[in-house]
Amino acid sequence: MKVLILGAGQVGCSVAEVLANEDNDVTIVDTDATVLRELREKLDVRTEVGQASYPRVLERAGIEDVDMLIAVTNSDEVNMVACQVAFTLYRTPTKIARIRSSHYLQHPRLFLQEALPIDVLISPEQLVTDHVFRLVSHPGALQVLNFAEGKVQLVGVKALSGGALIGHKLLDMYEHMPGIKASVAAIFRKGRPLKIKPDTVVEVDDEVFFVASPKHIRAIISEMRRLDKPYKRIIIAGGGNIGNRLARLLEDARYQVKIIENNPKRAAKLAERLEKTIVLEGDASDEALLIEENIENTDVYIAVTNDDEANILSSMLAKRLGARRVMSLINRMSYADLVERNIDLAISPQQITIGALLTHIRRGDIVAVHSLRRGAAEAIEVVAHGDKKTSRVVGRRISEVKLPPSTIIGALVREDQVMMLDDDPQIEANDHLIMFLTDKRYIPAVEKLFQVGVHFF
Amino acid sequence: MKFSVIQRILGLLLMVFSLTMLPPIGIGWMMGDPDLTPFWEGFALIFISGVVMWFPVHRVRGDLRLREGFLIVVLFWVVLGISGAVPFVLTDNFDISFTDAVFESISGLTTTGATVIVGLDTLPRSLAFYRQELQWLGGMGIIVLAVAILPILGVGGMQLYRAETPGPMKDSKLTPRITETAKLLWYIYMALTILCALAFWLAGMNWFDAIGHSFSTVAIGGFSTHDSSMAFFNNPMIEAVAIVFMLLAGVNFSLHFIAWRGRSLRGYWQDSEFRMYILVIFILSVVTISYLGGQRTAELSWVEVVRHSLFQVVSISTTTGFTTTHYSNWPGFLPVLLLFASFVGGCAGSTAGGMKVIRFLLLLRQGMREVTRLMHPSARITIKINRQPLPENVVEAVWGFFSVYIAVFVVFMLVLLALGHDQVTAFSAVAATLNNLGPGLGEVASNFKSMDDFSKWWLCLAMLMGRLELFTMLVILTPAFWRR
Numbered sequence: 001m002k003v004l005i006l007g008a009g010q011v012g013c014s015v016a017e018v019l020a021n022e023d024n025d026v027t028i029v030d031t032d033a034t035v036l037r038e039l040r041e042k043l044d045v046r047t048e049v050g051q052a053s054y055p056r057v058l059e060r061a062g063i064e065d066v067d068m069l070i071a072v073t074n075s076d077e078v079n080m081v082a083c084q085v086a087f088t089l090y091r092t093p094t095k096i097a098r099i100r101s102s103h104y105l106q107h108p109r110l111f112l113q114e115a116l117p118i119d120v121l122i123s124p125e126q127l128v129t130d131h132v133f134r135l136v137s138h139p140g141a142l143q144v145l146n147f148a149e150g151k152v153q154l155v156g157v158k159a160l161s162g163g164a165l166i167g168h169k170l171l172d173m174y175e176h177m178p179g180i181k182a183s184v185a186a187i188f189r190k191g192r193p194l195k196i197k198p199d200t201v202v203e204v205d206d207e208v209f210f211v212a213s214p215k216h217i218r219a220i221i222s223e224m225r226r227l228d229k230p231y232k233r234i235i236i237a238g239g240g241n242i243g244n245r246l247a248r249l250l251e252d253a254r255y256q257v258k259i260i261e262n263n264p265k266r267a268a269k270l271a272e273r274l275e276k277t278i279v280l281e282g283d284a285s286d287e288a289l290l291i292e293e294n295i296e297n298t299d300v301y302i303a304v305t306n307d308d309e310a311n312i313l314s315s316m317l318a319k320r321l322g323a324r325r326v327m328s329l330i331n332r333m334s335y336a337d338l339v340e341r342n343i344d345l346a347i348s349p350q351q352i353t354i355g356a357l358l359t360h361i362r363r364g365d366i367v368a369v370h371s372l373r374r375g376a377a378e379a380i381e382v383v384a385h386g387d388k389k390t391s392r393v394v395g396r397r398i399s400e401v402k403l404p405p406s407t408i409i410g411a412l413v414r415e416d417q418v419m420m421l422d423d424d425p426q427i428e429a430n431d432h433l434i435m436f437l438t439d440k441r442y443i444p445a446v447e448k449l450f451q452v453g454v455h456f457f
Numbered sequence: 458m459k460f461s462v463i464q465r466i467l468g469l470l471l472m473v474f475s476l477t478m479l480p481p482i483g484i485g486w487m488m489g490d491p492d493l494t495p496f497w498e499g500f501a502l503i504f505i506s507g508v509v510m511w512f513p514v515h516r517v518r519g520d521l522r523l524r525e526g527f528l529i530v531v532l533f534w535v536v537l538g539i540s541g542a543v544p545f546v547l548t549d550n551f552d553i554s555f556t557d558a559v560f561e562s563i564s565g566l567t568t569t570g571a572t573v574i575v576g577l578d579t580l581p582r583s584l585a586f587y588r589q590e591l592q593w594l595g596g597m598g599i600i601v602l603a604v605a606i607l608p609i610l611g612v613g614g615m616q617l618y619r620a621e622t623p624g625p626m627k628d629s630k631l632t633p634r635i636t637e638t639a640k641l642l643w644y645i646y647m648a649l650t651i652l653c654a655l656a657f658w659l660a661g662m663n664w665f666d667a668i669g670h671s672f673s674t675v676a677i678g679g680f681s682t683h684d685s686s687m688a689f690f691n692n693p694m695i696e697a698v699a700i701v702f703m704l705l706a707g708v709n710f711s712l713h714f715i716a717w718r719g720r721s722l723r724g725y726w727q728d729s730e731f732r733m734y735i736l737v738i739f740i741l742s743v744v745t746i747s748y749l750g751g752q753r754t755a756e757l758s759w760v761e762v763v764r765h766s767l768f769q770v771v772s773i774s775t776t777t778g779f780t781t782t783h784y785s786n787w788p789g790f791l792p793v794l795l796l797f798a799s800f801v802g803g804c805a806g807s808t809a810g811g812m813k814v815i816r817f818l819l820l821l822r823q824g825m826r827e828v829t830r831l832m833h834p835s836a837r838i839t840i841k842i843n844r845q846p847l848p849e850n851v852v853e854a855v856w857g858f859f860s861v862y863i864a865v866f867v868v869f870m871l872v873l874l875a876l877g878h879d880q881v882t883a884f885s886a887v888a889a890t891l892n893n894l895g896p897g898l899g900e901v902a903s904n905f906k907s908m909d910d911f912s913k914w915w916l917c918l919a920m921l922m923g924r925l926e927l928f929t930m931l932v933i934l935t936p937a938f939w940r941r
Contacts, residue, residue: 046633
């Protein structure tokens with residue numbers, strides 16, 4: 001596939017890396033020649049310097065025969081205009097744009113085909129806000145991802161002593177909780193994926209990923225670790241776009257929210273916009289302020305300023321002062337690995353954005369793509385189509401599907417039911433399969449597996 | 458430095474290179490050569506040494522960094538230069554020393570075209586073909602070929618590609634992916650070769666000569682299957698075909714690509730380097746024709762003057778090195794003028810040697826800038842190529858390249874003088890090898906046979922330096938390269 005990426009920011013570069021490593025023809029446009037030179041050293045992509053919305057620049061980058069345009073420059077306006085230009089002048093088939101500002105997003109009519117022809121809108125702030133919100137609503141979870149439109153969720157939990165299942169076989173979980181339908185999709189032990197069998201024993205510090213419907217998730221988390229009480233008191237550091245949206249979402253869900261913002265003007269604005277949230281004007285790394293605001297009784301501390309270092313330091317401070325759980329927005333992947341011990345949850349906006357982008361980039365009937373464990377693995381949701389003759393999966397039992405290496409079927413969802421994989425059910429058309437890939441090289445193979453067509457073998 | 462990764466890739470490349478022994482076997486079999494064992498043995502020897510290198514480390518994975526890239530390219534050219542000599546050494550048909558065999562093989566691979574073999578016309582056909590084939594492989598670059606056919610090189614391919622391709626701007630790609638770019642370059646190269654072979658054949662060569670000469674023409678090499686080079690045919694049509702294809706092969710291949718994709722020739726003339734290239738050749742032709750014409754003797758007609766001048770000018774200034782006459786005996790400054798023209802060479806991204814037209818264009822424009830600055834001291838002037846401002850570091854790099862080229866040239870020439878060669882020989886031998894030209898003047902006007910062994914090894918180094926544009930070679934000689 002030929003892909004043109006506008007903007008060599010963090011998201012642009014990460015998407016380029018993923019796509020280039022999967023043998024796509026990638027061209028990146030940016031105004032900064034230095035960034036592009038570094039990128040060329042690292043990746044097998046073509047680069048073009050220039051303003052990304054100018055037809056001449058787009059033409060030089062070969063837009064005429066491009067299959068997909070991904071506009072992720074740091075300007076909403078450039079992204080929108082680039083999509084318009086691509087549509088009007090070059091009839092580019094798929095146009096994806098990142099739009100940050102809620103002023104535009106509030107008006108969906110703007111993005112209809114006859115107005116601004118953008119096929120897919122990506123709003124990172126929105127995605128990050130939703131992501132954090134899901135984490136807050138599932139105490140103890142490392143990662144909560146929606147599949148099948150939220151009918152089932154994939155939850156990652158770190159197994160800790162005190163969980164009922166620790167030291168027991170997976171089989172026992174189903175006995176503990178009759179009636180709960182869930183399936184353990186993957187277990188990472190010391191960073192490596194295990195081969196899952198019903199008699200696999202869960203150990204302390206394993207990262208367990210399971211698929212279940214949202215109402216059962218709490219019960220299952222309790223199998224893995226001593227259950228945290230539902231969260232109540234939350235402090236958000238940083239009143240930017242994400243902080244603002246998150247505060248609104250949380251206050252609507254009846255949490256007690258405090259938000260710390262350094263800039264007096266911005267703080268005043270937040271106070272106007274938010275209803276029940278207490279807006280604190282001050283520095284999030286100010287120890288006195290945190291103590292005064294009862295940090296030791298806070299359930300969750302979430303640092304979402306646009307500064308990685310500030311987020312990390314204030315989260316570590318909050319943790320030491322007694323916050324039960326701290327989360328921090330960290331853009332730089334290497335930082336996230338560094339602070340793993342001190343910060344409970346590192347939230348990577350790129351990983352989240354990339355997941356959303358990849359969903360639209362993947363072929364076949366892939367509905368959702370999420371990166372797990374900071375990109376080390378990928379969970380994808382695929383819909384099986386066709387019948388026994390045209391499809392390589394439909395009409396076969398799970399054990400009969402010929403999977404590419406390092407790929408597992410984590411769960412099978414039929415309508416809103418999670419099917420138990422132990423019974424080796426037969427896959428029917430329109431079933432949603434949630435697959436785990438620990439080696440991204442096999443993604444094209446999975447895509448191929450689900451393509452409907454005439455096969456000779 | 459990850460030596461096991463280097464070893465693995467080197468082993469793989471050797472295994473691929475061993476395949477080049479097979480076409481001469483086919484040709485030799487068809488032409489009835491009595492003894493093909495040198496090639497069979499060569500094939501086995503090179504293939505097995507490739508396996509021996511590759512197998513112990515075949516599971517090692519790792520990315521190629523900048524430094525490994527340089528080392529692989531240099532090692533590869535050195536190792537290939539030596540293993541390319543295997544068939545020459547193994548043959549019983551004529552006597553050739555190891556030094557001569559390596560010289561011939563490196564001269565072939567670097568598309569220099571300087572030879573130490575006399576009696577080409579009676580050489581077994583398989584060996585004659587093999588010499589031409591070496592030039593053809595070296596022309597576009599063996600690394601570029603490897604990048605095209607070995608996808609495992611991945612991103613690291615870019616590091617290798619950059620270390621081998623000529624020209625000041627090394628990371629321009631025709632397509633997003635490096636393997637695709639390399640493939641494209643080889644397609645264009647192959648298309649040119651096939652067209653050239655057909656044209657030679659139609660102009661009157663037999664098919665063996667047509668293919669052989671198309672290889673060395675498109676590669677801008679200059680090896681011939683005859684001692685008297687192109688003069689053997691004494692056929693204006695063949696010379697015209699050679700002129701056209703030498704000119705085409707000296708053009709940046711991305712221009713060919715743009716012309717092919719856009720189905721239009723406009724791209725050529727819009728390129729400043731191309732215009733300069735044509736201009737240089739035009740001026741040289743005019744000067745040569747008028748000077749030679751003015752000095753002509755009665756038996757040389759004007760037609761002959763024009764014919765020989767054009768051929769020699771194009772052949773020498775593109776650094777091919779075919780000859781139709783003994784231009785070294787031409788009067789006055791002409792032989793030296795043509796040798797100097799070979800310093801300019803062809804365009805960047807072509808198969809030609811020399812310093813490349815674009816570098817001279819940049820030097821020229823910089824010189825002009827200084828002149829303008831004298832008149833307008835506060836003017837801000839950017840150097841542009843094709844209406845695009847050029848990054849200042851490229852401009853600086855050109856100066857660096859130029860001065861190092863001159864310095865290297867002087868060192869090489871001084872050593873030859875110290876070895877007892879006369880001035881003309883020393884000067885022209887270094888120019889002919891460093892610019893990948895081929896024939897020189899004086900003692901080396903038609904071949905390098907009479908030189909001593911040490912000089913030959915010394916010139917082998919010059920050829921490799923010229924082909925890899927100095928820096929790739931020089932960088933691994935610096936202590937900093939080996940420091941951890």
